[in-house]
Amino acid sequence: MAQGYISIFATGGTIAGIAGSATRRDYRPGQIGIDQFLDSLAELDLGVELRGQQFANIGSEDIGPELWQRLHDAALAAMEDGDCQGVVITHGTDTAEETAFLLDQTLPTAKPVILVGAMRPADAVGSDGLRNFANAVRVASDPQAAGRGVVLVMSDRIFAARDARKAHTEMTDAFKGFPRGPIGHVTPTSLEWFGPAWRVGEGSRYEFHLDMPKVSILYAYAGMSADNVKQAVEGGAKGIVLAGFGHGNAPRAIRDALAQVVAQGVPVVRASRVDEGLVDREPEDDSANFVAARALGPARARILLQLLLANGISDPARIQDEFSRR
Structure with a gap:
């Protein structure tokens, strides 16, 4: 050594x-x-x-x-x-x-x-x-x-x-x-x-902030009410990560409520409560401006969304670019 x-x-x-x-x-x-x-x-x-x-x-x-x-x-x-x-x-x-x-x-x-x-x-x-x-x-x-x-x-x-x-x-x-x-x-x-280093000479990707914006994780469940989305925003959430079914899915009422908060400037990331698998973009993401978490589970997706918001990145397209390169 x-x-x-x-x-x-x-x-x-x-x-x-x-x-x-x-x-x-x-x-x-x-x-x-x-x-x-x-x-x-x-x-x-x-x-x-x-x-x-x-x-x-x-x-x-x-x-x-x-x-x-x-x-x-x-x-x-x-x-x-x-x-x-x-x-x-x-x-x-x-x-x-x-x-x-x-x-x-x-x-x-x-x-x-x-x-x-x-x-x-x-x-x-x-x-x-x-x-x-x-x-x-x-x-x-x-x-x-x-x-x-x-x-x-x-x-x-x-x-x-x-x-x-x-x-x-x-x-x-x-x-x-x-x-x-x-x-x-x-x-x-x-x-x-098992392979070569992939970040040789790379600096920090984002600046650390002590007071990062609040991002809530909503865990999807059968019969989930849209009140969960309202309560998250009223509680001060500046971003939401959905721990969805399967491929980041949720009841229709939840998806509609999430689309409404995105229109109000609160970014939404679709992740999955499932143990493994990618959450890729789907057609509704374009119309609702949702972000697909790709390989990140809800816990890490929340951290990344906090870092992005703290560093002034709030546009859903920009956020998607950052999630897609993990």
Whole structure:
């Protein structure tokens, strides 16, 4: 491994969680501090200096814009430090895809930024945290990891932030990547990339904003009332993501109500509540000025729409262009 150090940004989550018993189902996330965590790694002899900072020690369900801002600014500072090889962020798995995608879109790609978590707390039978972390450090230490944007490392696999999503509630291989699947395989002793880096030398795609516009996600269900759309707009939504049936579909009353809010200047993105598959444009999108989410699920579609609106991009055609190039 090359000389230098890896910055570790700790935010808590299951990887820092304690159950108090090796077999208890319930546990408390974010109980182990970064210093204690790094001490437990000493015997692994990872071959690189690790410098840790404790940003938070919470479950990722409580992560939001203020912590994102701090992580973003610290990652930018790490990019400018010539001795820093890369950044590893320990993070709960529940919202890892949102944090990863937001940072992926707002950071340059000069150095690796890796999110890593665990599905089992540190004192559970078969805890996966230390192995996942060792794998993340190996990825961060590899010069070929640069130019791939932010990545997520879990269960010996590497996922691009544009693809990663949590797809199981408790299995250790809980994450999937769509549409590209994993972009690499990693263990504490090996690393293989499945293709070349695709963002070499690329700067940040969008400027980070702490106060991003509110974007609501509407989850489609049978018998859904158009009042859901009205309530979202009255609640301050500046954009709406539809987590629709199948190919981003919804009851006719919902589609008509969404077309009305688009005419009022509130962009609407059609995504799908289905686990996999593209949401492509369809004829009604042209007449209603809807945006098709393409490969992005509702959570990441919301983040992208927030970033676009925060950066002054509100025209549906422009928004569609940005979604289509993910």
